[in-house]
Amino acid sequence: MYVYDIKYCNKIILIFIYKFTLSICVLFYRHTDAQIIGSSTGFIASFVRTNLIGHPVIHDRTSWIFDPEVAMKRRRQFIELHGDKGERLIERLGLGIDGKDEERLAQQRARDAGRLGGLNIYLP
Numbered sequence: 339m340y341v342y343d344i345k346y347c348n349k350i351i352l353i354f355i356y357k358f359t360l361s362i363c364v365l366f367y368r369h370t371d372a373q374i375i376g377s378s379t380g381f382i383a384s385f386v387r388t389n390l391i392g393h394p395v396i397h398d399r400t401s402w403i404f405d406p407e408v409a410m411k412r413r414r415q416f417i418e419l420h421g422d423k424g425e426r427l428i429e430r431l432g433l434g435i436d437g438k439d440e441e442r443l444a445q446q447r448a449r450d451a452g453r454l455g456g457l458n459i460y461l462p
Contacts, residue, residue, distance in 0.1 A: 362382075387393065418425035432446070433439035 416424075420430070429443075430439075433442045
């Protein structure tokens with residue numbers, strides 16, 4: 339059984355604390371050459387910033403000018419252009435924008451003739 343002197347134990351503890359502090363400082367060290375390391379901060383500092391605290395952009399305050407009356411006006415315009423629940427919008431998106439929309443519409447209507455909502459599974 340080993341018996342250690344108290345001064346020896348204190349010296350070992352101080353060396354451990356010194357090495358631990360030095361290693362933490364190295365991990366938090368701000369690198370000057372960000373291209374070699376990949377980030378401008380140490381590994382632990384960037385981990386704490388992005389995962390625990392949040393990136394500084396998240397904490398920025400912004401203000402938006404919002405008018406709820408505009409939504410009612412635009413709703414009427416949307417219904418006139420695209421239909422009540424956007425029925426014509428989905429059809430227009432499916433037709434494309436390359437100028438062949440009338441040809442595609444004729445093909446789709448011929449394909450869907452006699453089907454309920456474009457599907458055959460609901461017919462007897």
